[in-house]
Amino acid sequence: MLERVQRRATRLVAVRKINLRGLRKKELNFNELMVMRMSRNPNLVNCLDSYLVDKQFWLVMEYMDGGTLSDVISKTYLSDDEMAAISRECLQGLDFLHSNHVIHREVKSRNILLRTDGSVKLADFGLFVQLSPEQSRQSSVTGTSGWMAPEVVKGQPCGPKADIWSFGIVGIEMVEGEVPYWIETPVSHQLLIATGKRRKLQQPEPLSPWLRDFLRCCLQTNSARRWSAKELLQHPFVTSAKPASILAPRIIAGRKKKEETGM
DSSP, X not given: OEEEEEEETTEEEEEEEEEOTTOOHHHHHHHHHHHHHHTTSTTBOOEEEEEEETTEEEEXXXXXXXXXXXXXXXXXXXXXXXXXXXXXHHHHHHHHHHHTTEEOOOOSGGGEEEXXXXXXXXXXXXXXXXXXXXXXXXXXXXXXXXXXXXXXHTTOOBOXXXXXXXXXXXXXXXHHSSOTTTTSOHHHHHHHHHTTOOOOOSSOTTSOHHHHHHHHHHTOSSTTTSOOHHHHTTSHHHHTOOOGGGGHHHHHHHHHHHHHHTO
């Protein structure tokens, strides 16, 4: 899959190209349908249109001019207030998905897109899976090593709370600037998670008690004890969050640093 930016009249859009080879028609139709449905939510990247071009499926998406959360994390430092605002926006998107029986399965900083007005949105619909109203879990092992929940690593049935673990890892990224176990090999990383060896914050002391407790609620090895997106939206760390517009200066600064370094 490729992404690029193209100008339509006076509006910039992002075009996601999906190669149809290897995709079943049912999967393609489902993904298209879900993207169109989810465009109504302000915390998910909007799908503006779609086309079949030769053997490719083109999704025309809104252009997020602030880049990814990963860009910001790698170029600047986030305050507690900024992390709280980002967490609220992402959890609102996850709560919408989970309320519609959808698991994202690829929550990570590179799939959280930003706009220079402070908007924060979840992206990358490629690995979404929908559960029937009767289902609470699915069994396939999918995701990116580093953000996978323990139950996913073990090949156990997993539900929406697998996304919450992944977002907890994003929380550690925001705090420490890197993914826990990033220096480990994928195999050793998965072994550490599967055996319940949770990564501790390197320097927890400067963090607020609310932020530390928020991450603890996200990163419970036992998914039954892990908080849901709806519950986390009521956590004091999140309810105290300021408007997303406070993120605008940080996002703009991150974009400028990326442009200056060319990376």
